[in-house]
Amino acid sequence: MKFKKKVFRCLSLFAASLCLFSLVGCKDDNAQSNSSSQSQTIGGGCSIENPSNCTSVTEAIRIANEAGEEGTTEKYYVYGTITTVSNPTYGEMTITDGTNDLYIYGTYSKDGVLRYSELEDKPVKGDEVVLYGTLKTFKNSPEMGSGWIQDFKHNAPDMDPNDYTQKTVAAARNDAVDAKVKLTGVVAKITYANGMIPNGFYLVDTTGSIYVYGEIAGQVEEGNTITIAGDKAYYVLESEKGYAEKYGYPGSCQIANPYLLENDHQTSDFDKSWIEEKTVKEIVNTPISENITTNIYKVNALVKKVPGTGFVNYYINDLDDKTGSYVYTMCNGSDFAYLDEFDGKICTVYLSPINAKSTDSGCFFRFMPIEVIDEGYVFDLKDTAQFVVEYYGVDQFIDTYTADPNVQLIRSVSSTLLGFENATLSYESDNTDVVYFETVGDDIFMHTKNVGTANITITGSYGSDSTYSTKVKIEVVDPAISEFVDVKTAIEAQDNEIVQVKGVVAASLVNQTGFYLIDETGVIAIRTDKETMKNINLGNMVIMKGTRAHYKAEGEVVGQSCLLDATLVSNLYGDYEYSKATFDSTKTLEELYELSVKEDYTTQVYVVTGKVKLIESAYFTSIKLTNVAGDLEVNLYSSSANQYQFLHPYNGMEATFEIAPCNWNTKNFYAFCVLSITVDGQTIVNDCNFLN
Incomplete structure (x- = not known):
């Protein structure tokens, strides 16, 4: 017989012994109850030890379906086994009786006062539990709204510890995919999925760091010393696997399918003695094929907050305030609000490239700040010459040239951020028949002349006590012009x-x-x-x-x-004006609006008169092109209006546009790409992919 009971207060207390580690036992048929109260008879005989006296999940589903969205007025003691804790803050979970599953919106302490996250000891995936609450349906799905945890029993994880080998983190990082490893270390940083749900963490020992992905993130806190068992993995988002393979990116180095074996529930600093000091530039320039993801480095970096439309991006940049990447977030930046106090400051950052975004155009590392410390950084001006050479001088050159680039070079660098002005750069070639430099007024230009090799000396100078030089080797070759078509x-x-x-x-x-x-x-x-x-x-x-x-x-x-x-x-370089011989200036925007995607117009440029229409809201921006009257508009293909920054100053102004129909995403209409805008005789060409 199943029992239905009203809410009552239980005045009994239970004594708990304290120990350094609370162990989640390994597979054991005699696993003991470990609950907020010792397993006891509740609800007319319902208990972990007597589940037959409880409402089963299958029965609870039947009751919920009969009650509908209004729900039951009475509360039920429901017994089941937890299959997942989908939100460890609110205790959102699913329980099963082996046949059917019941969704639980949120869970609380036995008396309903403390929510799941506030409980010192709580049931987790694989544990048996008795929940007390009303039943209902929501959008035709049965659920228990708020389940009060009356009893639970920690069960051993369904794994054999003998299948896992104890290793250091450094050894695990270099292990083969699917290797079963057991690791002990400190939880250095918890990461969050959308809704601020813990979804993983960085584990650090005295040899290295690695990311651990899984539901057990909701069972640990930063500073805990823990032991886990799991499978070595390299993760790439399914939709990015083709691009990752194309560019040689192996994936994010991590541990998957983890089990929490031990937790001291204490707070300890993670070991930093093994962490290598690097620059942000060295990290982002590391070949994507190297196994550096989820490894931690110590850097001096500029923290930048860049608010967007409905989100906030945070960037970790090098001291040139240019080289760097964005912080990886799944919560629109809300998980990194603590970085606000460091905005605009150069800080000591323990930084990890957590993964690499893989696209058709390449792969680039995204960052996870593990710890940020404002130590009042002051740039040593004696390093100015070396800094300007390495961050401004060297990057102007490539290894091989096929024609004369006739490129203007940087001669002077100033940095308000670092506190120096007019550091100078000079250039010298050891073979002027191959590479030479031309001074025109205050400007200097690099030229190539004949096929061959030249060593270029780049010298930075600042004041009387800061000079630094380095050399780059340049080869000039005949252009590989075999056959080409128009x-x-x-x-x-x-x-x-x-x-x-x-x-x-x-x-x-x-x-x-x-x-x-x-x-x-x-x-x-x-x-x-x-x-x-x-x-x-x-x-x-x-x-x-x-x-x-x-x-x-x-x-x-x-x-x-x-x-x-x-x-x-x-x-072949040069600064050529592009031909407009095939451009069509006979069509109106109204006619272009009617173009059919069943015919290919994407190789035609049209010249039209119209106006830019910039649309901004709290959560998105978009940009369109309208006719002069403003009663017809076409979409400009973009992910946001920010990709058309060069058009923003002309919002609402009548202008002449060179536009090409485009359809990169199989739409049933053409969007358009603006090649240029001409206002009052001045033409501005779309350069958005050439800004960095």
Whole structure:
């Protein structure tokens, strides 16, 4: 017989023994109850020891379905085994009787006073539990709204500890995928999923650090010394696996499927003696194939807060306030609000590249600050010369040139952040027949002349006691010009055909990594990667090699014409104006609005008159192009209006636009990409992919 009981207060207390570690026992048929009260008869005989006297999960579901959304007025003692704790703050969980599952919205102490997260000892996944509460349905799904935890029993995890080998963290980091390891260390940093739900943590011992992903994050606190067992893994988001493989990124180094074996419930500092000091620049420039994710480094870094529309981004940058990456968040930045006090300050940061975002254009590390300390950092001005050489001088050069770049070089650097002005850079070539420098007024330009090799000495100077020099080796080779076609021929190529095409880098794509390549015969979108983009500038004459495609063509939708996975064959440099011979200025915006995605218009540029319409709200920004009257608008393809920063100053102003239809995502209508805007005779070209 099942029992229904009203709420009553239990005045009994239970004595608990205190110990350094509370152990979650391994597989044992004689596992003992470990509850907030010793297993006892409650609710007319319902208890962990006598589950047959409780309401089963299956019966509770029947009662909930009969009660509907109004719910029962009476409360039920329901017995089950926890399959998951989906929110360890509120105690949201699911319990099962082996046949059916019941969702529990939230759980509390026996008297309903303390919520789940406030309980010193609490039931977790795999434990048996008796919950007391009303039953109902929500959107036709049965549930218990608030379950008061009347009794529970910690069960041994369903694993054999003999299958796991005790190792140091450093050894585990280098272990094979799926290796079963047992690790002991300090919880250094807890990470959070959307809703501020703990979803993992950094575990640190005296040899290294590693990320542990799993539900047990809700059972630990930062500073706890714990022992876990789990499987070595390298994680890549499913949708990014193809890109990760393409660029050689193995995934985020971590432990999956973890079991919590021991927890001292104390607070200890994590060991820092093994942590290597690096610069942010050294971290972000580490080859993506190297196993550095979830390893901790000590850096001096600038912490920056950048509010967005409905979110906040935090950046960890090097001392040049340029080199760096954003902090990885799944909570729109709310999990890093503590960084606000460090905004704009150079701090000591214990920093980890937690993973790498993998896209068609490449992979880049994203950061997790483990600890941030404001130690009143003051830049040593004696390091100024070395700093300007390494952060401003060296990066201006590439290893190999195929033509004269005629590039202007930096001669003077100032930094308000670091407190110096007018540090100078000078350049000298040991072979001026290959590389030479030309001074024009106050400016200096680098040129190449003949095929060969030259060593360039870059010297930084600041005041009388700060001088630093380094050398870079440059090779000048004949351009790899074999065969190439014009843009029209590239457009006419069959899908999946490899095409080598020559043209001018005309304008940036938006929300894609690449640019429009133009010659006097046509226009085509070139999609490439970020490393290639570093070696290309607007106005360069280039030869690109890629796969002809109609990207995301589906059914009758023709998709986006482009060259995919394009590589740079030769950069012939120069600062050329792109041809407008094939541009069409006969169409109105109204006519372009009617273009059918069943026909390919993505290789045509149209010249129209209209107005920019910038839309900003608390949670998003977007941007459109309207006709002059303002009664018709078309979408500008972007993820946010910030990608069209160059248009913002002209919001609402009548102007002339060069636009290309685009359809990168199989829509049933064309959006448009703005190549340029002309206002009062001044033309501004879209350079969004060329700003860094």
